[in-house]
Amino acid sequence: MATTTGSEKQLDRILTLELARVSEAAAVAAARLRGHGDEKMADQAAVDAMRTELNRLPIDGRIVIGEGERDEAPMLYIGEEVGNKKGSAVDIALDPLEGTTICAKNQPNSLAVIAMAERGNLLYAPDVYMDKIAIGPGYSAGLIDIDAPAEENLKRVAKEKGVKVSDLTACIMDRPRHARLIEEVRATGAAIRLIGDGDVAGVIHTTDPDQTGIDIYIGIGGAPEGVLAAAALRCIGGQMQGRLILDTPEKIERAAKMGVSDPKKAYTMEEMAKGDVIFAATGVTDGNMLSGVRFGRNGITTHTLVMRSSSGTIREIRATHQGEHKFDKPA
Ligand code: VTB
Numbered sequence: 339m340a341t342t343t344g345s346e347k348q349l350d351r352i353l354t355l356e357l358a359r360v361s362e363a364a365a366v367a368a369a370r371l372r373g374h375g376d377e378k379m380a381d382q383a384a385v386d387a388m389r390t391e392l393n394r395l396p397i398d399g400r401i402v403i404g405e406g407e408r409d410e411a412p413m414l415y416i417g418e419e420v421g422n423k424k425g426s427a428v429d430i431a432l433d434p435l436e437g438t439t440i441c442a443k444n445q446p447n448s449l450a451v452i453a454m455a456e457r458g459n460l461l462y463a464p465d466v467y468m469d470k471i472a473i474g475p476g477y478s479a480g481l482i483d484i485d486a487p488a489e490e491n492l493k494r495v496a497k498e499k500g501v502k503v504s505d506l507t508a509c510i511m512d513r514p515r516h517a518r519l520i521e522e523v524r525a526t527g528a529a530i531r532l533i534g535d536g537d538v539a540g541v542i543h544t545t546d547p548d549q550t551g552i553d554i555y556i557g558i559g560g561a562p563e564g565v566l567a568a569a570a571l572r573c574i575g576g577q578m579q580g581r582l583i584l585d586t587p588e589k590i591e592r593a594a595k596m597g598v599s600d601p602k603k604a605y606t607m608e609e610m611a612k613g614d615v616i617f618a619a620t621g622v623t624d625g626n627m628l629s630g631v632r633f634g635r636n637g638i639t640t641h642t643l644v645m646r647s648s649s650g651t652i653r654e655i656r657a658t659h660q661g662e663h664k665f666d667k668p669a
Contacts, residue, residue: 347456348614350426354646356395357452357618358655362640364388364434364450365620366659369631372623373444380441384434384450384622385413389420392430392452397421399454402462403431403562416465427457431565437536440623447539447625452618453569459612461565461605464592467583468561470537472607473554474545475575484579484604488522488556495554503528506553509540516557523556541567542619542643543626545574550626558583568610570617573645574652578607614648629656636660 367387371380385405392399392414399421405411414420414432421428430452435441437448453460471484471491477498482491488508496503504527510516512532523530531552533540537559543550555567564580571578584590584601593601620642621628629641637660644653 348648349428349454349456349616349646351646351649353395353397353425353428353454354616354618354644354651354653357454357616358620358642358644358657360388360391360395361450361452361618361620361642362657362659363391364452365622365640365642366631366638368435368441368448368450368622369633372441372630375442377438377442381435381438388432388434388450388452389413392420392432393422395421396425397454398423398425398427399430400428400457401432402429402460403433403565405434406465428454429457429460429462430454431460431562431569433538433562433566435622436538436563436566437622439535444623445534446623447533447536448622448630449536449539449619449625449628450622451538451566451570453566453611453615454617455569455611455615456613459615460569461610462596463561463565463582463598464589464596466561466589466593467558468564469558469581469583470541470564470567470578471554471556472541472544472567472571472578473576474547474571477577479577482554482577482579484581488519489526491554491556492523492526492528499553507531507547507551509533509537509543509552509555510557511535511537511540511559513558519557538563538567538570538619539625539627541578542570542574545571545576546627552626565610566617568605568607569615570619570645571607572611572615572647573617573650575650576607578610580605580610611647614646616644616646618642618644
């Protein structure tokens with residue numbers, strides 16, 4: 339069940355469907371460069387397309403999670419203003435190409451992702467790492483605890499799901515920093531799905547274990563991806579906790595400037611994405627939940643998930659973009 343926290347004011351619901359246009363455009367642009375081995379080029383194409391579409395929206399938008407901090411990202415940087423300024427003040431989290439390496443290799447689960455909430459309702463976080471844990475809907479509140487050992491969390495999930503721990507699958511990013519975590523999880527008998535990149539998809543996959551085979555996401559990934567994943571779970575339902583990894587005085591200071599007063603705080607999903615949140619993700623490459631873009635005889639097809647937390651509506655949009663269309667121009 340979706341929950342509403344933070345400001346009760348709702349976003350103009352028409353924006354929900356508008357977000358699909360934005361993620362579709364980015365996905366199509368990136369998809370033209372699938373498997374070309376050039377991560378930067380694919381990312382740049384997605385950024386350009388997403389920015390163009392975003393600037394058409396009737397919003398007074400501010401990017402809070404973007405391509406990086408201003409000095410390192412020329413477009414869609416944190417703090418950039420987007421939209422035609424004619425609508426409500428909103429904050430935006432985006433990743434025009436989540437899983438650049440996946441796309442460059444044409445492997446599963448790269449996405450174009452965007453979330454929007456009222457101004458001030460998305461965690462304004464620096465581009466650092468975040469420790470994360472997430473499960474899908476249907477479990478009792480407070481079941482998982484980011485500070486508990488993996489074994490404990492797995493036991494609690496297995497008990498409520500009515501299965502053995504060895505029947506569960508945990509999604510973990512394949513990184514040397516997770517060596518101990520992977521050992522701990524394996525020692526419980528649970529299976530692990532190691533992913534190379536793309537932990538926004540990894541978290542979203544916990545919401546439909548029957549389809550994706552994933553029950554729980556655990557481990558350290560990017561903080562921006564953490565906020566995006568929290569926004570998605572706010573809409574679908576589920577539980578997530580995240581803790582920024584602020585392990586140097588410089589990072590603590592950067593975070594403090596963005597309003598993070600307690601560098602050790604574990605954020606709940608509701609604290610990372612408050613109020614009415616809308617979210618869209620379009621598949622770039624084929625994935626466990628979303629198909630990738632197809633360039634067909636009759637047009638370009640895209641597969642998008644669009645969701646809104648206040649209503650709990652989850653829409654899957656399979657769109658065919660035909661004829662003389664902006665997408666037809668090669669990137
Ligand atoms: C992730 C993942 C991204 O970066 O959060 C991650 O979702 C974490 O950083 O797709 P490292 O790659 O340094 O582990 C990506 O893998 C790439 O942006």
